[in-house]
Amino acid sequence: xxxxxxxxxxxxxxxxxxxxxxxxxxxxxxxxxxxxxxxxxxxxxxxxxxxxxxxxxxxxxxxxxxxxxxxxxxxxxxxxxxxxxxxxxxxxxxxxxxxxxxxxxxxxxxxxxxxxxxxxxxxxxxxxxxxxxxxxxxxxxxxxxxxxxxxxxxxxxxxxxxxxxxxxxxxxxxxxxxxxxxxxxxxxxxxxxxxxxxxxxxxxxxxxxxxxxxxxxxxxxxxxxxxxxxxxxxxxxxxxxxxxxx
Numbered sequence: 001x002x003x004x005x006x007x008x009x010x011x012x013x014x015x016x017x018x019x020x021x022x023x024x025x026x027x028x029x030x031x032x033x034x035x036x037x038x039x040x041x042x043x044x045x046x047x048x049x050x051x052x053x054x055x056x057x058x059x060x061x062x063x064x065x066x067x068x069x070x071x072x073x074x075x076x077x078x079x080x081x082x083x084x085x086x087x088x089x090x091x092x093x094x095x096x097x098x099x100x101x102x103x104x105x106x107x108x109x110x111x112x113x114x115x116x117x118x119x120x121x122x123x124x125x126x127x128x129x130x131x132x133x134x135x136x137x138x139x140x141x142x143x144x145x146x147x148x149x150x151x152x153x154x155x156x157x158x159x160x161x162x163x164x165x166x167x168x169x170x171x172x173x174x175x176x177x178x179x180x181x182x183x184x185x186x187x188x189x190x191x192x193x194x195x196x197x198x199x200x201x202x203x204x205x206x207x208x209x210x211x212x213x214x215x216x217x218x219x220x221x222x223x224x225x226x227x228x229x230x231x232x233x234x235x236x237x238x239x240x241x242x243x244x245x246x
Contacts, residue, residue, distance in 0.1 A: 013092075013094070013108050015108060015109050015111065015112045090105060090106060090109060092105050114155065117151060117154075117155060118147065118148075118151050120219045121147040121148075121150050121151045121154075121219060121222075121223075122143075122144070122147040124219070125218060125219025125220050125222075125223065126147055126150055126151075126219050126222070126223045127143045127146055127147050127150075127223065129143050129147075146226075149170055149226075150222055150223065150226050152169070152170045153167075153170045153171075153195065153198060153199050153202060153222070153226075154199055154217065154219070154222050156169065156170065156195035156196075156199065157195045157196045157197075157198060157199020157200065158196075158199065158215070158216050162195055163194060163195055163196035163199075164194050164195070164196065165194065165195050166192045166193075166194065166195070167192060167193050167194060167195050167197065167198035168192050169195065170195065170198065171198055173192075174233065174236070174237075175229065175233055176192070176193060176198060178229070178232050178233055178236055179198065179201050179202065179205070179229060179232075180193065180201075182205070182232065183201045183204060183205065184201075199217065199222075200215070200217070201225075202222060202225040202226060202229060203217030203221045203222055203225050204225065205224075205225035205228050205229055206220070206221035206222060206223065206224030206225030206226070206227075206228065207221060207224065207225075208221035208225070
């Protein structure tokens, strides 16, 4: 990556969690003078069990097998006075001289979750690019564009900061109008719908019914909905090219 990015590498901040191979990670970054940010924590899950370890009894309805001890991870949202809570310590090579600098570094670290969501859109729940076995760079770049568009729809639709923005940030006027006609079945609105509307309707097109009442569709339904929606858009353009009205 360093060879590919070259001078741009100096502007890139690498983020990782404590589960990374921290020694080799820090040695690589420090020896090459590259900026980095990671998170350490106190009393994190995975630490050796303390006095709160309990022995779980074997179920009487299952076949006999050797009992294994189970470690209980006790989580308390409201702690009593005088007790210390969990503390996360961001470690970084960047200079932090003010609260604004600290917020900037934390915002860099927060992007790791967005990167993880992109990998879901790119590899597992979305385009599943690895299974496509594409042989050319041009085809891969097209899939990158699709993954970014679907990511923008989903993240923009579930984020409180962007869910009320216009869906034309991601969809063309023709695309959202086709989605409206298909799922709303009424006259087009005078005002462009929001990103939240587009996200939920696209997921519904992918057979999502919000059975868990989370209003947060997963990647599989988003991709299925996007695929069906693009078929609709392509069919509309073909019919329009034949000068036939829908």
